[in-house]
Amino acid sequence: MKRRLNLAIVTIVLAFGFQVAQAQRNIKPPVLISAPQACGTPANNFEFTAELSPGQALPERNEFILELSDPSGSFANQSDITELARILGPNEAAGGTTNILFSGVQVPANANSDDYRVRVRASEADIIGDVSDPIPFHFFDDNLEIILNGRDDLIFCSVASFAREIAVEVRDENDNFLDVNDFNWEWLKDGAIIPGETSPRLLVTEEGRYIARVPLGLCNNFFNPSNRSNAVDAVLENVDNFFIETTATDFSFCPEEFKELRASEIDFSYNYQWIKDGEELVGEISPTIILPDNNFGGEYTLQIVLSEDCTLITDPVIVTNEGSNITVPLPESLILLPSQSLTLVVETDVPAGSIFRWIANTNVQRQGVTASDGETLTFEVPTSNIGNYRVEIEANDPCNSMLFSETDIFAAERFAITIGPNEVVDCEQDPITIALIEMVGITSSGEQVPLTTEQFNFFNFEWFQDGVSTGETSLSLDISRSDSGGTFDLRAIFSPGGLPDTVSNELSIDFLSNNIVLDITPPVLEAGESVVLTGPFSANFTYEWFVILNGEEVLIEGETTNTLTVTEEGDYFARISSSLCTTDTLIASVRGPGAQSEVIPNVITQGRGSSSDVWVLPNSFSDSGVEVSIYSSNGKLDFQKSGGYNADWPSNSASGADELIYYYIITRNSEVVRKGTITVMR
Known part of the structure; x- marks a missing residue:
């Protein structure tokens, strides 16, 4: 049991x-x-x-x-x-x-x-x-785009050393800018991580290929390339590699030949400008140029901008025209005034014995043979004979050049006058001169044809201020600052009669200063509040407002009045334009109650007579272990001081602080503690 x-x-x-x-x-x-x-x-x-x-x-x-x-x-x-x-x-x-x-x-x-x-x-x-x-x-949001240095490479022209800060920007799928400080960063040079570099900015002092990326550990390869920027190459370019060449056997051409000059290095990220006999050729900004059939001989150079740090001009080449030219052609179009006769003039370098003919509306009016080298050819246009006029020349030269020039001659029904400053005006200038800039004849079809200066003699001119005659009858008028606020126009009467009188555009004159101080109300930005920046008011002023970020002027979109409401600390200024000139106000620094902190200024306003004329560092950088080094944009040492810094730059600047951008490196006990850029505003 x-x-x-x-x-x-x-x-x-x-x-x-x-x-x-x-x-x-x-x-x-x-x-x-x-x-x-x-x-x-x-x-x-x-x-x-x-x-x-x-x-x-x-x-x-x-x-x-x-x-x-x-x-x-x-x-x-x-x-x-x-x-x-x-x-x-x-x-x-x-x-x-x-x-x-x-x-x-x-x-x-x-x-x-x-x-x-x-x-x-x-x-x-x-x-x-x-x-x-x-x-x-x-x-990682793979819809984001990381852009380094605006996708521009760093190219330096044969300098011993260089220093240039590059930075990233991040944009979302709607092209909005995101705060780069919200991301972790690491930098790679030639594929290797640069130890200790975790800022969204990097000071480049060596050649190489640079990339910034958001570090994502063992997922880096998965997110590549969306978590990294474009590559930026920093290179020292050999200027000897750049010259002008041609596909022809040499630089001698006949007018009818195909005439092409081109750069030895063609890269469409570069900016090109062709120059002939010291003058820039308008619109010729590609790496190649096709020369015209007339008047193409001369000295050619090519300006190439590889980057903001590298602009070069090639050695010149001499292009020879083995034929002939019309050196001064007929104007494209002309106005024939009532009772006026016109003399058409072309200048040539054709040899004696060249055959020429003048043609009006397809009918030969006169022809002959040049009696001397480089003869000037003229033709009198009878009164009221409008139409197309053309000169043709069979040149007696080795190329048997066929030259021509033509113009269209119109009658005017009325006229229009444009007035304005006759030169670039400094806003401090007093007095300034306004003048007749252009007078055109307007045809029955609405075409506008400029009058020649000789044709101005057919008119009586008079200047008016606010609708009242000034008594001035010349083609220009001096205006002093005491006349600021007035409205001016120029009136013209065709002296033979029979055509309507003409009144120019109205020009409102408002003088500005180069040292405008913005009002800041209230003077200190309290937490959660705002301040208002105010510039001078005139109905004739146009405004653009800017904030300075990382040494760059950033336009504040949509702000076009003389006031700006600010809710964030920063350095602001306004760009004010009148009918005469454009000027920037002095920098207005908006700061909070405890603004001294550790902020290192990245802008000075050299020559403006303000406290920001010198580069001032926080007191924490005045101890004996600190060394401050400042470099110019081409990498040359501009200033250096050990044992504490006390607003010594730019008064001790080797370059006179005459460049726009400088780079600074601050070390303490031989270790880099801060680095960045300084923009010199004038």
Whole structure:
């Protein structure tokens, strides 16, 4: 009887132990399916699976939660744990292993580590699963665009050394600029990471290929190239590689020949400008130029802008015209005034014995043979004989050049006058001169043809101010600052009569100063408040407002009145234009109550007579261990001081601070602590 009782007890204990074993179910470490890393974008997601051991049923409401550790892989602090996903069940009893599947798992937007771990926790049971091995989790919005240095390379022309700061900008899919300081950065030179460089800006002092990227650990290759900028090449260019060449055997041509000059180096990222006999050729800005059939001989050079740090001009080539030219052609069109006769004149360098003919509306009017080299050919147009006039020349030269020039002659029904400053006006200038800039005859078809200066003699002119005659009858008028605010026009009467009188455009005269100080109200920007910047008002002024960011003038879109409401600290100025001139106001620095801080100024206003004429550093940079070095834009050392800096630049500038951009490096005990740019505003 006793033996049977013991056997029953053993059976009960074994059964109870089996039920306990069934209740203590566990979860193995989650596994990331179909990918070695969780490299997340706004558009993709992932699947994880974890094995649930056999056992009794779990509560019906139980959910399994997929949790992400802190970036170091720890689950020690609950506040650092991120819930990635949760699903209901599987909660039924199972005699074998069950899979828990998490689908559509998004990578958190702040995830950026190779050392994350994941686990699964049951919401209604005391079960916390095993922790996985490290799994890289990185998120990056692959719709963003990272642009380095405006996509421009750094090209320097044969200098011993250089220093140039480059910076990144980030734009979203709508082309909006994002704050670059919201991202982590690392820099690569020739494919290798530059140690210690984590700023969105980099001072380049060596040749090489530079790239900035958002570091994403083991996901770098997955996100490449969306997480990195364009490459910027910093190179020292050999100027001897640039010269003018031609496909012909030499630089001698006949007028009818195909005449092409081209740059030895063709790169459409460069800016080209062709120059003939010291004058820029308007519109000739490609790496090649096709010379005209007439008057093409001369000295040609080519200006090539490789970058803002490298502009070069090639050695000249002499192009020889083996034929002849019309050196002074007929104007494109002319006005024939009533009772006036016109003399058409062309100048040539054709040899004696060349045949010429004058043609009016396809009818030959006169022809002959030149009696001397370089003869000037003239033709008198009879009164009221409008139409097309043309001269043709068969040149007696080795090329047998065929030359021509033509003009269209019109009658005018009325006239129009344009007045304005006769030169570029400085806003401080007093007095200024306004003048007749152009007078045109307007034909019956509405075509506008400029009059010649000789034709001005057919008119009587008179200047008016605010509708009242000034008594001045010349073609120009001096206006002093005391006349500021007046409106001027020029009137013309055709002295022979028979044509309507003419009144010019009205020109409102408002003088400006080069040293305009903006009003800042209130003078200090309080937290959550705003200040208003105010410039001088005139209905004739147009305004543009700028803020200086990273040494660059950035236009504030949509602000065109004489006031600007500011809610952020910064350096602001207005560009004011009148009918006479354009001037920039002095810099208005908007600061908060505790503005002294550690801000290093990146702008000085040299020569404006203000406190910002000198480069002032915070007091923390005045100790003896600090060395300040400033470089000009071509990399030359412009200033250096050890043992503390005390507003010594630009008074001790080697270049006189006459460049726009300078670069500074501040070291403390031989370690770089700050570097950046200084813009010199004048």
